[in-house]
Amino acid sequence: MELRHLRYFLTVADERQFTRAAARLFMEQPPLSQQIRAFEAELGFGLFSRLPRGVELTSAGESLAADVRQVLDLLDQAIRKAGRIAAGELGAMAVGMTSSAAFHPLSLALVRDFRARYPDVAVDIIELNAAEIIERMMNGAIQAAILRKPVDTPEGLNFERLVDEPMVVVLPVGHPLAAGARVRLSQLAGEAFVLVRRPGAPGIYADLLAACRAAGFEPTVLKEVPRMTAAINFVAAGSGITVVPASMQRYGQHGVVYLPFGRGLRLSAPLHLAYREQEPNSAAQRFVQLVQGQRAGSKARV
Numbered sequence: 001m002e003l004r005h006l007r008y009f010l011t012v013a014d015e016r017q018f019t020r021a022a023a024r025l026f027m028e029q030p031p032l033s034q035q036i037r038a039f040e041a042e043l044g045f046g047l048f049s050r051l052p053r054g055v056e057l058t059s060a061g062e063s064l065a066a067d068v069r070q071v072l073d074l075l076d077q078a079i080r081k082a083g084r085i086a087a088g089e090l091g092a093m094a095v096g097m098t099s100s101a102a103f104h105p106l107s108l109a110l111v112r113d114f115r116a117r118y119p120d121v122a123v124d125i126i127e128l129n130a131a132e133i134i135e136r137m138m139n140g141a142i143q144a145a146i147l148r149k150p151v152d153t154p155e156g157l158n159f160e161r162l163v164d165e166p167m168v169v170v171l172p173v174g175h176p177l178a179a180g181a182r183v184r185l186s187q188l189a190g191e192a193f194v195l196v197r198r199p200g201a202p203g204i205y206a207d208l209l210a211a212c213r214a215a216g217f218e219p220t221v222l223k224e225v226p227r228m229t230a231a232i233n234f235v236a237a238g239s240g241i242t243v244v245p246a247s248m249q250r251y252g253q254h255g256v257v258y259l260p261f262g263r264g265l266r267l268s269a270p271l272h273l274a275y276r277e278q279e280p281n282s283a284a285q286r287f288v289q290l291v292q293g294q295r296a297g298s299k300a301r302v
Contacts, residue, residue, distance in 0.1 A: 003075075005039045006068050009047060012036060013065045017054040084120070088286030092122040095287070096133035096145035096274075099227045104247040104271055106163060107146045110294070114287050121283045129197070129226060137276060143284035144291075145274040148245070149203030159272045162295060167208075167267045168249065168258045170235045170242045178257040185215045185265055192222035192240035194231045204269055208243055211267050232256060245269035 008025065012032070015021040022029040040047050047061035057065060084090035101107050102125075115123055126133075126142060130150060136142040137157060146162070153159050169188065171178045177187060189212075198205045212219040222240040225231050229251055231242040236255035246269075249258045261267060273295075275288045 001042060005035060006072060008032060008035050009039060010065060010068055010072070012048065012055065013057055013061065016056060086282055088121070088282035089118055090120045091281065091283040092124070093143045093281055093283045093287060094124040094126055094141065096126050096128055096136065096142040096147070098130055098133065098147045099127055099229055100148060100245050100248055100269070101146045101271055102127055103250050104165065104245070106271065110146070110291055113294070114290050117290065118283065118286060134274070137274065143276070143279060143281045144287050147272055147274060149207070149270045150272065156277055157274055158277055159274050160292070160295070162271045162273055162291070164268045164270050165245045165247060166260060167243050167269055168246050168260050170232055170244055171257045171259065172235050172238050172241070173255050173257055175257065178259070180259065182262045183259045184262045185211055186217070188219070188241065189217035191220070193219050194223045194225060194234040194240040194242045195221055196228055196231060197224040197226060207267060211265065
């Protein structure tokens with residue numbers, strides 16, 4: 001049994017006449033009659049009673065026509081649904097974000113814009129550290145990510161810089177340096193740093209260590225924590241200081257002071273879009289295209 005036989009059958013059932021049905025199907029009448037007879041022979045029962053001027057459905061034909069309509073309607077729906085999935089207009093995807101990336105207003109704005117354009121795509125936001133995000137991207141559990149500067153760029157993943165953001169130092173309230181307007185990095189020599197673990201924020205960690213050494217001192221790392229929010233909490237509790245991207249000031253923790261570094265210190269936290277080169281998820285492809293389009297538009301306006 002072929003799908004075209006079902007469509008031929010329904011067309012004849014609608015028209016109750018072979019000549020009109022053939023015209024609708026853009027074919028000659030004799031081949032259509034032959035196809036219907038072959039279909040009836042395959043089924044083993046008649047579908048039409050032949051009349052002098054047309055045909056009428058047998059009781060078996062009436063039953064089959066009703067069910068075939070449902071089957072073809074479901075098939076049409078399935079094809080339309082699959083087409084929307086292929087176009088990235090329907091489906092699901094997971095976007096990974098590091099905690100600091102989630103605090104940057106651009107990150108969630110991009111997801112919000114995508115959801116406004118493609119409301120039938122379910123977007124799951126997964127907050128992990130950079131190393132965990134990259135691992136899950138490599139095995140396909142996360143389709144796109146917004147994260148800070150990567151040290152390593154595994155083969156098969158692309159990283160596109162979205163925006164640069166300055167770093168700020170986080171001091172406990174009452175710290176001697178908290179009364180100033182800016183902080184020189186050399187003033188932090190001898191301070192105890194609370195930092196995000198190297199696997200969690202490898203690029204930021206490495207850049208900070210390099211900057212401290214360039215300023216003439218080796219930083220004392222009091223503790224490594226899994227998230228920047230945890231580092232800020234330690235500072236609020238009076239345990240050391242930390243350095244975070246400026247947007248982390250939105251965390252709103254009491255008991256801390258955020259200060260910019262002195263001019264001339266090139267210590268930044270770039271925000272990147274990460275995605276797989278060979279991504280089969282069409283919705284994720286749409287998300288990447290949207291982010292790239294907005295990035296290109298931002299550059300054009302500068």
